[in-house]
Amino acid sequence: MLRVGVLVSGGGTNLQAIIDSVEAGRITNASIEVVISNNKNAYALERAKNHGIAHMCISPKDYAAREEFNQELLKVLLSYKLDLIVLAGCMVVLPKELVEQYENRIINIHPALIPSFCGTGFYGLRVHEKALERGVKLTGATVHFVDSGTDTGPIIAQKCVEVLDDDTPQSLQKRVMEQAEWVILPQAIDDIANNRIEMRDNHVVRKDK
Numbered sequence: 314m315l316r317v318g319v320l321v322s323g324g325g326t327n328l329q330a331i332i333d334s335v336e337a338g339r340i341t342n343a344s345i346e347v348v349i350s351n352n353k354n355a356y357a358l359e360r361a362k363n364h365g366i367a368h369m370c371i372s373p374k375d376y377a378a379r380e381e382f383n384q385e386l387l388k389v390l391l392s393y394k395l396d397l398i399v400l401a402g403c404m405v406v407l408p409k410e411l412v413e414q415y416e417n418r419i420i421n422i423h424p425a426l427i428p429s430f431c432g433t434g435f436y437g438l439r440v441h442e443k444a445l446e447r448g449v450k451l452t453g454a455t456v457h458f459v460d461s462g463t464d465t466g467p468i469i470a471q472k473c474v475e476v477l478d479d480d481t482p483q484s485l486q487k488r489v490m491e492q493a494e495w496v497i498l499p500q501a502i503d504d505i506a507n508n509r510i511e512m513r514d515n516h517v518v519r520k521d522k
């Protein structure tokens with residue numbers, strides 16, 4: 314059984330997609346052990362509570378120094394003996410020690426087709442604002458392993474979504490979530506839990522193809 318921890322910051326719709334997939338049997342061999350938010354008001358914490366999942370807030374704001382926050386987050390994550398950490402709308406920069414310790418065991422969902430519209434400053438609605446400004450006709454979402462850079466780790470899965478002429482950042486965000494994020498993030502977790510992917514030359518490849 315893959316022990317999964319989910320890091321969140323906001324509404325938690327991706328967390329909900331993971332919970333629903335576990336409960337419906339679309340994700341097998343995995344259990345959500347803990348949900349951690351850096352924001353105590355995140356609705357994602359309520360979603361965890363509603364499903365009887367351990368949840369807590371660990372916020373940099375509650376520590377005098379960033380280093381203290383880093384150590385506490387690492388300590389708590391280690392205490393759950395996790396096999397996989399999922400960043401599901403997590404807006405906090407992860408401690409370097411955490412990324413090193415969990416190499417190829419942390420995944421992130423990004424609301425664009427990496428390497429487009431990614432990197433520092435590209436998160437949430439802003440990604441869709443930039444995509445609309447540029448006039449792209451296709452966008453989508455990406456699940457990738459987390460390395461020391463921002464959105465630079467090996468890509469696990471991507472899914473395209475059409476951009477419509479009358480889209481607003483909000484309408485585009487909704488379509489990308491519904492058609493791409495909530496689909497590929499649970500699928501990636503199921504693929505990892507069932508040992509269907511492996512790393513080859515720093516690229517993710519499927520074992521079943």
Ligand code: GAR
Binds near residue numbers: 324325440
């Ligand atoms: C999602 O769209 C996710 O892709 C994005 O934040 C949103 C969180 O929504 N993540 C990033 O932008 C990371 N760079 P949620 O809390 O409803 O899952």
